[in-house]
Amino acid sequence: MAEAALRTRRADVVKAAARLFSERGYHGTSMQHLGDALGLQRGSLYAHIGSKEELLFDVVEEGAERFLERGQRALDGDGSATERLTALLVGHAETAAEHLDSATVFLNEWRYLSEDLRAAVQAKRDRYEAMVRSIVDEGIATGEFRADADVRFAATLVLSAGNWLFSWYRPGGELGPTEIGERFAELLTRGLSR
Amino acid sequence: MAEAALRTRRADVVKAAARLFSERGYHGTSMQHLGDALGLQRGSLYAHIGSKEELLFDVVEEGAERFLERGQRALDGDGSATERLTALLVGHAETAAEHLDSATVFLNEWRYLSEDLRAAVQAKRDRYEAMVRSIVDEGIATGEFRADADVRFAATLVLSAGNWLFSWYRPGGELGPTEIGERFAELLTRGLSR
DNA sequence: GCTTTCCAAACGACCGTTTGTTTGGAACCG
DNA sequence: CGGTTCCAAACAAACGGTCGTTTGGAAAGC
Numbered sequence: 001m002a003e004a005a006l007r008t009r010r011a012d013v014v015k016a017a018a019r020l021f022s023e024r025g026y027h028g029t030s031m032q033h034l035g036d037a038l039g040l041q042r043g044s045l046y047a048h049i050g051s052k053e054e055l056l057f058d059v060v061e062e063g064a065e066r067f068l069e070r071g072q073r074a075l076d077g078d079g080s081a082t083e084r085l086t087a088l089l090v091g092h093a094e095t096a097a098e099h100l101d102s103a104t105v106f107l108n109e110w111r112y113l114s115e116d117l118r119a120a121v122q123a124k125r126d127r128y129e130a131m132v133r134s135i136v137d138e139g140i141a142t143g144e145f146r147a148d149a150d151v152r153f154a155a156t157l158v159l160s161a162g163n164w165l166f167s168w169y170r171p172g173g174e175l176g177p178t179e180i181g182e183r184f185a186e187l188l189t190r191g192l193s194r
Numbered sequence: 195m196a197e198a199a200l201r202t203r204r205a206d207v208v209k210a211a212a213r214l215f216s217e218r219g220y221h222g223t224s225m226q227h228l229g230d231a232l233g234l235q236r237g238s239l240y241a242h243i244g245s246k247e248e249l250l251f252d253v254v255e256e257g258a259e260r261f262l263e264r265g266q267r268a269l270d271g272d273g274s275a276t277e278r279l280t281a282l283l284v285g286h287a288e289t290a291a292e293h294l295d296s297a298t299v300f301l302n303e304w305r306y307l308s309e310d311l312r313a314a315v316q317a318k319r320d321r322y323e324a325m326v327r328s329i330v331d332e333g334i335a336t337g338e339f340r341a342d343a344d345v346r347f348a349a350t351l352v353l354s355a356g357n358w359l360f361s362w363y364r365p366g367g368e369l370g371p372t373e374i375g376e377r378f379a380e381l382l383t384r385g386l387s388r
Numbered sequence: 389g390c391t392t393t394c395c396a397a398a399c400g401a402c403c404g405t406t407t408g409t410t411t412g413g414a415a416c417c418g
Numbered sequence: 419c420g421g422t423t424c425c426a427a428a429c430a431a432a433c434g435g436t437c438g439t440t441t442g443g444a445a446a447g448c
Contacts, residue, residue, distance in 0.1 A: 051438080226404065409428105
């Protein structure tokens with residue numbers, strides 16, 4: 001119970017930090033801002049966290065972990081390379097939309113982590129990129145995708161589409177995240193030309 | 195002469211600010227950092243600038259202006275929609291690569307401007323987006339692009355490819371910006387599938 | 389009564405900005 | 419030519435305020 005209560009309270013702090021960091025940036029958010037958002041004195045926050053940077057790490061890790069989980073699900077599923085690519089992009093868009101704050105912090109603010117922590121995040125970024133590449137690889141191997149496509153380059157384009165989402169997607173738009181992911185995948189595979 | 199000397203010195207400050215803002219972020223850069231980079235006391239900077247925010251605005255405007263110029267050139271040129279789209283993406287990649295600092299600040303830090311200044315930048319962002327849309331529009335009108343393509347959505351994908359560049363492009367890689375722009379355009383028009 | 393939660397207060401460091409003054413050299417004038 | 423005026427440029431010091439963090443003790447809830 002005590003554990004649970006601690007975790008609950010701490011989770012509140014992390015959640016508020018995710019929102020503020022995504023809105024104002026890590027360096028643009030002070031402990032005062034965070035305290036205000038939670039109705040606490042800024043000093044009181046240190047009953048729940050070790051440091052401001054630890055808070056940033058938690059938010060970034062949360063974002064990274066969610067993308068990795070959804071990516072793995074797309075890899076594990078069956079279907080053609082096109083279907084997997086679609087599943088990955090849909091999962092990516094849905095993850096970004098459902099957790100826009102931590103996704104934004106994950107993509108925008110992770111570079112302000114000190115070296116050790118940043119390296120841990122970099123490893124997860126690399127793993128995610130490898131997932132995308134493996135799908136493209138598979139598509140080329142099965143003859144589904146063009147053999148002359150540069151794998152790393154195609155993967156970069158897929159990641160660009162997904163990672164730029166946070167900068168323009170806002171809830172309540174005409175298109176939901178699922179449709180966005182599907183249309184991205186469709187355009188990326190079929191192309192714009194007729 | 196005096197004017198020119200003043201402008202030169204001020205340009206040095208703006209240039210150093212572009213580098214530091216892109217590396218450490220706007221809020222992560224102090225006037226002390228900036229002074230150190232120029233061999234000046236932080237107070238001495240105020241002989242050349244009005245405020246830190248004015249400095250951010252200058253850097254962001256510089257970045258915006260360069261993208262707009264290159265975009266307009268792609269629109270003014272002749273050729274098919276595919277050729278224009280290629281020209282725009284190549285220009286975009288080259289601009290981002292040649293002025294990576296201000297491009298990064300333009301895309302990453304502009305949101306920390308206060309309302310008035312941010313609105314001025316937003317207008318330029320809108321103009322650039324409209325350029326991309328007009329090319330896609332043209333391609334659909336001439337039958338070059340698929341008629342069932344959502345214009346705004348295709349434009350978003352193009353912008354995603356271009357705007358995410360700053361986060362992974364580093365000078366000295368295998369591919370130069372020109373090739374990057376060309377390959378993006380090729381992949382976007384022809385698609386990944388065979 | 390023990391643990392969790394929070395406050396009030398303080399810590400030294402740094403923030404962006406302003407001030408008064410000094411410096412070195414160019415421009416002007418006799 | 420020598421002296422004066424001017425000016426951009428920089429420094430040293432200080433302004434009030436905020437930064438992230440620590441500490442000691444008081445409530446609150448099981």
